[in-house]
């Protein structure tokens with residue numbers, strides 16, 4: 001039987017690997033506020049609104065969103081461990097029981113009589129649960145249908161093989177991990193945490209434990225076509241207007257009065273511009289040139305190569321084998337050739353070259369290669385996108 005991404009893995013392992021650091025709750029709220037602000041959503045947007053959060057995980061993010069005072073908050077998840085944590089938050093009063101409701105279910109297979117389908121939601125939040133589904137575009141469209149027709153707002157995450165390239169490289173270390181610990185998930189988790197702790201510590205703003213990151217990114221079986229890029233998400237929702245994103249990569253110089261013409265839209269500009277900037281998602285330390293100057297676009301070629309690389313890594317990951325190490329090395333060589341010498345990508349290129357040099361060591365099941373720059377290399381991972389229902393009165 002086909003495994004459902006997230007749900008079957010999380011349920012069989014009885015995990016919910018998305019705990020946020022709540023030791024400083026005001027800092028947690030500041031992070032969430034910053035996220036929403038970058039998406040064009042102020043706390044006032046949430047006040048008095050009817051919210052649906054799909055895939056709330058631990059409910060940690062709901063705690064912050066709740067401080068914006070929504071009128072109702074429905075949390076939908078299909079993982080019993082998530083539901084348990086969310087219900088505990090409601091029972092303890094951390095989430096207001098008068099306004100919160102929990103529904104158990106797979107959002108991709110909601111029964112026709114589901115309470116979720118009978119309600120209107122002003123804001124639908126679907127964070128970290130749309131990409132990685134078996135068909136991410138269909139998944140996106142199924143969450144979008146839950147947004148109210150009247151100016152409703154959708155917040156989703158997007159990701160692709162470029163922004164995840166550094167993680168995909170790390171996933172290629174899984175066969176070596178298996179060689180050392182065999183088929184024991186507990187030992188695989190422990191060894192992975194030991195290997196990647198020094199990598200993870202290079203992310204100063206990381207807010208979840210390394211073990212959760214390992215469970216989600218190294219040991220989690222990913223679907224074959226997991227990517228949902230920023231532009232493909234925007235293009236898949238013609239009834240929605242781009243509202244904001246992080247990274248905030250659009251600069252719109254159009255005069256607001258030009259929007260009297262209904263042909264002036266919001267999503268076209270955002271979708272087209274993505275190809276010019278996506279290379280900067282390779283490394284969270286890089287940013288597009290401040291002077292706004294354009295350069296030869298490599299976006300489409302980069303996506304193609306990184307996708308091919310991703311498929312090779314997926315094969316190695318599934319087989320727990322380095323039989324394709326030569327092909328993997330050659331593909332990394334192509335990606336390296338494309339990004340080498342491009343300003344802003346020098347650190348990513350160095351790290352990628354170093355990772356390539358470590359392949360023979362990895363192929364021996366040896367995880368002790370003396371990396372210098374690779375552990376500090378992280379891409380932009382997930383991006384966030386907000387959209388609003390295209391206004392029918394425009």
Ligand SMILES: C[S@@+](CC[C@H](N)C(=O)[O-])C[C@H]1O[C@@H](n2cnc3c(N)ncnc32)[C@H](O)[C@@H]1O
Nearest residue numbers: 006018055056057077078079106107127128129
């Ligand atoms: C990676 S976690 C993200 C949690 C949280 N939104 C966050 O960003 O920290 C994915 C969450 O979505 C839930 N989920 C994934 N696929 C789902 C589906 N088809 N139906 C319902 N919940 C799903 C998982 O159980 C989990 O709670």
